[in-house]
Amino acid sequence: MPPHSDEQGSPPSFWGSRYSAGLLVMGAVAGYFLLTEHLAHVLQALPYLLLLACPLMHVFMHHGHGGHRRRTEKTDADQPEERP
Secondary structure (H helix, E strand, C coil): CCCCHHHHCCCCCHHHCHHHHHHHHHHHHHHHHHHHHCHHHHHHHHHHHHHHHHHHHHHHHCCCCCCCCCCCCCCCCCCCCCCC
């Protein structure tokens, strides 16, 4: 009689398997060789990446406080209800 699916438990996620460790090691080795062989190219692109980071941070960091909307502008939702 085959066991029920409730007794087996869920299969392990990819990051909990041994294949993820092998993939991470291979990725680290590939990254190391890419960086050592192309270090001059990476260093040449560094100032441009820094300049590119400024507008990207501006775009992605302003989503939390409503953008550039002034604090003096109030909507109907911001106004307290008047009582008679």
